[in-house]
Amino acid sequence: MDIKSIMIFLTAILSATIRFATPLVISTIGESFCERAGILNLSIEGTMIFGAFTGFIITFFTRNIFFGLLFSFISGSIIGLIMGLLTITLGRSQHVSGLGMTIFTTGLSFFIYRLIFGSPVNPPTVITLNNFAIPFLSQIPIIGESFFNQSLLTYIAYLLIPITSFIFFKTTFGLNLRAVGENPESADSLGINVYKIRYLSLIIGGSLMGLAGSFFSLVQFNMFQYGIVGGRGWICIALVIFAKWFPFRIFLGAFLFGGIEALQLRLQAIGFFKFPFQIFLTLPYLLTIIILIIVSRNAEYPSSILKPYRRE
Amino acid sequence: MFNLKYKIVKREKTPSVYFQILLPLISIFISLLISSIFLIIAKINPINAIIGIFIGALGSKFSFFETIVKAIPIILTGTAVAIAFNSRFFNIGAEGQMYAGALGATWCGLLNLSIPKPFYILFAIIIGFLLGGAWATLPAYLKIKFKVDDVVTTLLLNFIMIYIVSAIVYGPWRDPVSNWPQSPNLPENIIFPIIFPKSRVHIGIFISLFSVLFFYILTKKMKLGFELKAVGSSEKASNFLGLNVSKIIIISAMISGGIAGLAGVSEILGLHYHLVDNFSPGYGYTGIVVAMLGRLEPIGVLLSSFFFATIITGSQVMSRVSGVNVYISDVIQGITLLVMLSILLFTEFEIRRFK
Numbered sequence: 001m002d003i004k005s006i007m008i009f010l011t012a013i014l015s016a017t018i019r020f021a022t023p024l025v026i027s028t029i030g031e032s033f034c035e036r037a038g039i040l041n042l043s044i045e046g047t048m049i050f051g052a053f054t055g056f057i058i059t060f061f062t063r064n065i066f067f068g069l070l071f072s073f074i075s076g077s078i079i080g081l082i083m084g085l086l087t088i089t090l091g092r093s094q095h096v097s098g099l100g101m102t103i104f105t106t107g108l109s110f111f112i113y114r115l116i117f118g119s120p121v122n123p124p125t126v127i128t129l130n131n132f133a134i135p136f137l138s139q140i141p142i143i144g145e146s147f148f149n150q151s152l153l154t155y156i157a158y159l160l161i162p163i164t165s166f167i168f169f170k171t172t173f174g175l176n177l178r179a180v181g182e183n184p185e186s187a188d189s190l191g192i193n194v195y196k197i198r199y200l201s202l203i204i205g206g207s208l209m210g211l212a213g214s215f216f217s218l219v220q221f222n223m224f225q226y227g228i229v230g231g232r233g234w235i236c237i238a239l240v241i242f243a244k245w246f247p248f249r250i251f252l253g254a255f256l257f258g259g260i261e262a263l264q265l266r267l268q269a270i271g272f273f274k275f276p277f278q279i280f281l282t283l284p285y286l287l288t289i290i291i292l293i294i295v296s297r298n299a300e301y302p303s304s305i306l307k308p309y310r311r312e
Numbered sequence: 313m314f315n316l317k318y319k320i321v322k323r324e325k326t327p328s329v330y331f332q333i334l335l336p337l338i339s340i341f342i343s344l345l346i347s348s349i350f351l352i353i354a355k356i357n358p359i360n361a362i363i364g365i366f367i368g369a370l371g372s373k374f375s376f377f378e379t380i381v382k383a384i385p386i387i388l389t390g391t392a393v394a395i396a397f398n399s400r401f402f403n404i405g406a407e408g409q410m411y412a413g414a415l416g417a418t419w420c421g422l423l424n425l426s427i428p429k430p431f432y433i434l435f436a437i438i439i440g441f442l443l444g445g446a447w448a449t450l451p452a453y454l455k456i457k458f459k460v461d462d463v464v465t466t467l468l469l470n471f472i473m474i475y476i477v478s479a480i481v482y483g484p485w486r487d488p489v490s491n492w493p494q495s496p497n498l499p500e501n502i503i504f505p506i507i508f509p510k511s512r513v514h515i516g517i518f519i520s521l522f523s524v525l526f527f528y529i530l531t532k533k534m535k536l537g538f539e540l541k542a543v544g545s546s547e548k549a550s551n552f553l554g555l556n557v558s559k560i561i562i563i564s565a566m567i568s569g570g571i572a573g574l575a576g577v578s579e580i581l582g583l584h585y586h587l588v589d590n591f592s593p594g595y596g597y598t599g600i601v602v603a604m605l606g607r608l609e610p611i612g613v614l615l616s617s618f619f620f621a622t623i624i625t626g627s628q629v630m631s632r633v634s635g636v637n638v639y640i641s642d643v644i645q646g647i648t649l650l651v652m653l654s655i656l657l658f659t660e661f662e663i664r665r666f667k
Contacts, residue, residue, distance in 0.1 A: 086650065086654060090320070090654055093604060095404070095600070095604075096600065100650045100653060101650070103594075103597065103642060103649065104645075106646075107645070108639075108642075110639040110642070111637060111640055111643050112353075114637035114639060119637075234464070234467050238464050238468065241464065276479040276483045278478045279475070279479055281471075281475050282471065282476070285469075288468055289454075292458075292461070292465065293458045296458050299459070310319065311319055
């Protein structure tokens, strides 16, 4: 292979990596908001599916992709609110609330989809979100094309990293958020409204998860179909542990995963291994477990996670 | 909205029996009320549809039998999850362990042994139990050894096992005659006998009832059950009692995964007669729901399993009859779960006004 084709190959792999990493970054940042405040939000998979669905359906009927994005964001925040009702106000099990919401929202998405479209031979499609190149930056060889010629959602993912870092560590809200997640009793005694902070964190987290979901129906594919999110929500749950709840590490983790996914698709396409394709599909999950084995010993969960807070 | 006038506090005494029976009934009523909204959206008369659900699940001998068939795997996964949760091993992986059990049972069947039927079935049950157990022991080991979060690993292992089963039925075990992605039909000698003629109810129901009985004896009569609960309630206390926490968690995972594996064994040998990918519509996850709603108690798991089997069977029948798509069943299940989760709060807690 000559230099030019190597560069083309690298560019292709890198830009696929960034594409795959995009929803993971947005959604994992969302999860980190919830967990930092002390709530393990297992509705993530369902919220992403629901976001993919509302994004698609609104875009389909309004013919305006920005409405689609907006509504996937809003629908996520509504799910966050319901999660809040269950886990904060009522203080029910975070495991069951999250899994229950996932069952409900997944069912609801496909129920409404079938209600509107039936089961057509050719599923309805929408026009996907365009890539746009950022001037100058996109001119850098390899990196420019792959990092800076992407869709709006990827740029949102980039921006979310410093913004979230800033919120967590430089604002009063972030300070309160972490205090509530570590020790709600003493946060309360300092006059922080534990319920309010937790509700806000779930609403922010949910909206980001919903927005991340729209990536699948509006960028990666141009339709809504069964298995569209394909368990990536669960990978985010692992990523947030890997990242130790730090935004920049979330990007690193997501980049790593995106890379594995891009590489396995490539290898599968060129028939590099003679394994059944399902074996490739286990790779992201296997890798997640291996990474967790390496990092978990030192992982320090927000102390109040899984524990409902009840004011005395 | 965040400064509540009321607070939720733990009850000092257990509420009356009537109250405990009334609450689930109220939650069923509210769930159906909310579900009606979606039925109305689908342009279906909700009252007819809801009557349809109960008639579809319990209205005739045949439909009641179908509900039992659905209840078998749910009872097993529910029991599996409840046992694990009792020791605070958060086993979200019953789905994968179920597939592992199915894999084991199919392997036994494909050996095509000529031994008497009861022994052959027992052999398959043991292998299924061991494989399911092994698949749950792995995350338990990782939890103890490396502090890897059990919720995440058990969940991820589901996907891995489902893909392994899929790879196997698309690959080495693909039926050579039909060439469909499923294993060849298993020999008659290993198939579970049907209990009631002209129904699909198989001896898996005995296996599931036996598991509930075992769960009851374990938690109420055995030292191991007591230790399990001690580990589940507090690590400090169990260290104080001198318990070997790691060992108890491993044993709990082994039993839990094994029973989930039996759900797979019974689905394959009792219902499908061959291994096929995606044979479970998420029974492993339903098991979590059922275990929680049954408050991790044997009787509770049994009752909530039958209830969920009723909702699933009934809403599927209703969907066929009324022509609304089958996802209505998931919607109703989800709503019922979330409403029950909320309402059953009042069995343990009560609402008081802030002073």
